Amino acid sequence: MMENVGAFGIITGFASSFWPVWLCLAAVFVVIYFFKKQLGIFGRLFNSNVGILGVILCLFWVFTAIFADVIAPLDPRVQVSIMQNAVPGSINPDTGMVFLFGGDLLARDVFSRVVYGARIVLTIAPAATMIAFLVGITLGLPAGYFGGRIDSILSFFANLVLAFPVILLFYLLVTPGIMETWLPYALGGGLFVFPTLFFFVLFYTRFYGRNDKLVPYLAATVIAGGWIWMNLMSTSTFIAKLNDAGLTWIGSLLNWRIFNIFGVDPNELNIFIAVVFASAPGVFRIVRGLTLDIQTRDYVAAAQTRGETPWYIMLWELLPNARGPLIVDACLRIGYTTILLGTLGFFGLGMGPESPDWGTTIKDGSQVAQLRLYYWQGVAPALALMSLVLGLNLLADALREESLRD
């Protein structure tokens, strides 16, 4: 039997490992305490306990993701064979290191996996949500604003996607058979164009007719957007596919160093596309509804009567006034996406089998032969997932409450 630090030891060990997180949280609270008045609604969040709890939970995981290297004692993939299925709090007899949350079937440190898992979840979920929002906004605004045929067609497709069983959709998108076709890349390429398109139209409508400002803004948008697009798309599988198809010049273009500053793993790209594809219709419907409502306001008519173009009205008159509900929805949606990522991981879709993301870790934990004996392997990442989603929901609730109060 291995030595164990006991419950108290686990708690103190846990608390001390997260020291950079506590430090940052304290700093944030000090700043907010002094600048509460200037922060508007975000300052007012701290008036309610729900808001404070939400912020703490969310920031806890954000800082954990940032400082994962410092917090986690081990690499999430390292196996320490002696620690296989070790009980939480066990001490590695060789190194004297404590496995706070025990070891899993493959003798990896569960604690380290949970900490590193936060990093994966907190990059993919917000990024995918953001892109889903840009897609949803770019399509939802014209659907609501113009109405008529455009609305009918876009809504029809949104409903089509929404009506398709999500898990089945993911299964299809990430099955090897489909991954070998062009479909994921076409979808990804298409979806990733939306942010650039969005900002292009945003600046174009604002500065049209004033070339001194228009040109630099548009140039910056196109360059930044294109660069990000190239980086996202420069996965090895896509390049291989391009080369196979004889489009070697595109392949070699994507192989340039500047387009490989940050990249995503082919599996992650698929997950990303799947998540964006599944949540964009939801955003679309919300934006469309908000547009229908805000469109009736006099300031929209005022903009029309001074000859503004539809896209200016949508992006500069309508959208800023829809921000409240959209921010709340974004918080909730990051939560959903987190769960979705967990679900995908649980089904073994997308992420590699070694990946420390929470869904995969829960799956690994639940596949242990005697789950009852080694419950911590699944419970630890599940608790992490739960607390993050809870934090996001509380944050959304508090934002909604505070924005309604006067």
Add this chain to the structure above:
Amino acid sequence: MVDMKDQTPILEIEDLNISFFTRAGEIPAVMDFSCKVMPGEAMGLVGESGCGKSTVALGVMRYLGGNGAIVGGKIKFKGRDMAEMSEEELQSVRGSEIAMIYQEPMASLNPAMKIGQQLMEVPMIHSGVGKKEAYAMALDVVTSVRLPDPERILKSYPHQLSGGQQQRIVIAMALMAKPSLLILDEPTTALDVTVEAGIVQLVKELGKKYGTSMLFISHNLGLILETCDRICVMYSGEAVETGTIGDVFDEMRHPYTQALFRSIPLPGADKNLRPLVAIPGNFPLPHERPPGCNFGPRCDYFVAGRCDAQDIKMATIGKNERHNSRCLRIEEIDWNAKVVASATGRKAEIGDVVLKVDNLKKYYEVAANALFGGGESRVVKANETVSFETREAETLAIVGESGCGKSTLAKVLMGLETATSGKVLMGNLEIQGTAIQDRGAATVSKIQMVFQNPFDTLNPSHLVGKQIIRALEKFNIGNSDADREERMLKLLDLVKLPRAFAKRMPRQLSGGQKQRVGIARAFAGNPKIVVADEPVSALDVSVQAAVTDLLMEIQRDNKTTMLFISHDLSIVRYLSDRIMVMYLGHVVEQGPTDAVFAPPYHPYTEALLSAVPIADTSIEKKHVVLEGDIPSAVNPPPGCPFQTRCRWKSRVPGNRCETEVPVMKEIAPENWSKCHLDDAVLAEMEPVITQRNTAPKAKAKPNEPVALAQMATSNRAKPRKPVDAKAGTTSKAAAKAMMAAPLEKAKLKASATKSPVVKAATDGRPTAIRKPAKPDDLKMIAGVGPKLEGVLNGLGIYQFSQIASWKKAEREWVDGYLKFKGRIERDEWQKQAKALAKGGEAEYIKVFGKKPR
């Protein structure tokens, strides 16, 4: 009213204090409020938004929500303190003893329940009667609120009824329990004027029939005058004056009440002679109330050191125990002093035609399903054959109720919609088919719009200054950002806002200030035409006057043509040169303001005039209540659009009203009406608004404009004392007659044939004669139409020779009497009359080289 002394009041409120508890701490909403409502009495509670009138009502119902509380005082209902009642007792009192009617009828009805069920619920819960009995009661009460086909109504859902019908149902529901007190919180604000008139009459009748006491909350003084016995004026959480309608309307003793009356337009006031007197400053926010008198900072009679020294208590006025005012200086202020009008603007010269609309039609097609097509498409006929023209510096008012097509017309003019057929000419440019995105910046900036809702007119997400600058950018005005910035600041100066407002967000501005920014934005491109869509109707009364005056001042200085869309006839009378009345997409009457306000009317105009509540006790109105609702524009009635509700329909022979759309015909000079009635019937029409012939009061009415005095002094050389043909009246009535000249004229006309009084000329009044057997056709004189002829006949003028012999004094007297100057001179009436008197038509042709009219 019965003797009050022996009765217990239905409702007695003593020193009520209500506060709301918010993040900013305790905010007193009602302070030191006392009032008594006797059995069968109707009490009006009047004040601007935010003055606490609705809070009082909710306080009475003990329904203040989570953050409101009664912090002091007593509310006694039938002598019992409501604070001592248990929750169950309160519940039975609410609904069965006190009923409340709210502003939005749709919000008071359960959309998922049939009307019948909702009505039957009341007696079933409160008096435990059976289903059958409840149904009978429901049927009975629906009949008593005069809804057609009660059984069908009971079977329908709320959304199947119109707004007016819904409000009747809400009233019926309130009456089901036979309450002793009915609280009406702005019950008609969401409704059209003609519908409002019906509801008001209904409430009055029902009050009498059931002997219910009423607490009537409104911001509309005219409405209170029509419905209530007593009135309580509130300002910033306090009652400032209470008394009977007569006391408060005629002998007001609080500066706020006085200022309120001076800031509302009364029919009869001319815009250039008597500008409205706006109350300076803004309504104080509840947590920023000044020390001492709340009205102090805005009061003309403010004395520093006294008015702001202590809280001011209600005081009785003289011996009248039931007339109270919250003012320290009741005894010191000269309440009869004349109003000093701030600036008497001169009238801008009316120029050339700027906008011409010819036979404009706008139909909308409403398709059932856009994606898959199919389904039947219906056509909404929003505008039918609209024709008019307006000139430079002119104000054309477009009047009509909701659904009459006035907003569609504005949209077509603005280019937000394109016309189905017809022409819109702006200058020489045809714009009916050019949508706004196809119009150049120059065209767009030439025609701009001021919107109705101040809380919606500015984008809440952008700075005020930025929004004006954006308009300048769009209109290609200014060379650089700095230049535009400067112009923006100048525009803020123009609308009398501090320049610092450029850096504010719209939410930091009050309603009136936002509307000013809206005006600045509309005038950014120096427009030729400004379409003002009910620009002040959503503002508080005291602010309305200031914004109206500002709008007119800018218009006068820039010689802008203004199309003023409104449903408020008082304000229209005050500011417009010409009026166009619309109904169901048709222009039914159009003409100069005075002519439209005087008979003969189009039947719809008559109803509209009679519906507008006037806050003046000396005005007598004829009641014309329209039955039914405005038909749908999808399925308009055949023939005349107004035939379904017209009370004159029986006077048109045959069924022409139902088969033929009438054509425009001139019923008075330049006054066109779309009606089948013939001249004889039109001549029978009596004026709707008349000045009551009351015994002269020693003191002038406080709301009598000083303009009158100015007119009198400037015309002292030619004292005018028209002797009313009907009854010898006093100088005051005479002065009033001048004010409401067209109305009086009309009255004269109506009575002219009955009493051809012969009276010796005094003070320049031309000699009158008895009606000769063969009176001359005065209409042959260019400039005299049938209406003027009637007026002249009323003065006892029947022959050309009479006109030909007028001396200067007489001419001026007639000028003043007819209320337009220069026409007699300009049209050379006397020269024409001389010629006609001498040799008839032949002589006329000889002198003028053309045939008389």
